[in-house]
Amino acid sequence: MRDFPLDRIDRKILDQLMRDTTLPVAQLGERVGLSQTPCWKRVQKLEAAGIITGRVALVDPEKIGLGLTVFVEIEASDHSPEWRSRFRDTIPKFDAIVEVYRMAGDIDYQLKVIVPSMADYDRFYLEFTRALPCRNVTSKFAMETVQSTTALPIDTVTP
Incomplete structure (x- = not known):
């Protein structure tokens, strides 16, 4: 899906969420260099664009x-x-x-x-x-x- 441009921050958000979707938004924002509200808005845009398709628990x-x-x-x-x-x-x-x-x-x-x-x-x-x-x-x-x-x-x- 190339019609939604991903910048470096979006990619960092995705990278962090793929590793641990339980991260609080404040901690996620800290890891990617954003404050809580802009970070949450980006996550919501990634979900709305269908890039983030779900959040699950991984089970052994x-x-x-x-x-x-x-x-x-x-x-x-x-x-x-x-x-x-x-x-x-x-x-x-x-x-x-x-x-x-x-x-x-x-x-x-x-x-x-x-x-x-x-x-x-x-x-x-x-x-x-x-x-x-x-x-x-x-x-x-x-x-x-x-x-x-x-x-x-x-x-x-x-x-």
Whole structure:
């Protein structure tokens, strides 16, 4: 989205909020070089422009019993508008799907699925493939999370 110009202060605000959205506005303003009111107005403008799309709590999946992360590669059974529509309608029916990407290359879609166990993944797999015909479904199981962040690499130096 390039129609909303971001200056260095906006980028610093975004950088700080991506790292900790619980910062009080006064502290956020201090970190980016603004007083509280101008800082809050900028945050509100970033929200109104759709740049800040939400504020969430990040939760450790393992600590809430979701110990298995699976990357699922999907090859569509066909590339018709009907299949794509069915795919888009099917995804929200499965809470275990936390990310979905349409891909270029050998696969059509990649899903990130988080479930408690292998047995739960097997149930997910069977239900998903019954709900949506696919040419091929390949599952890759994460052994360890080496790095995971929601902070985007925003340039806070260049205006």
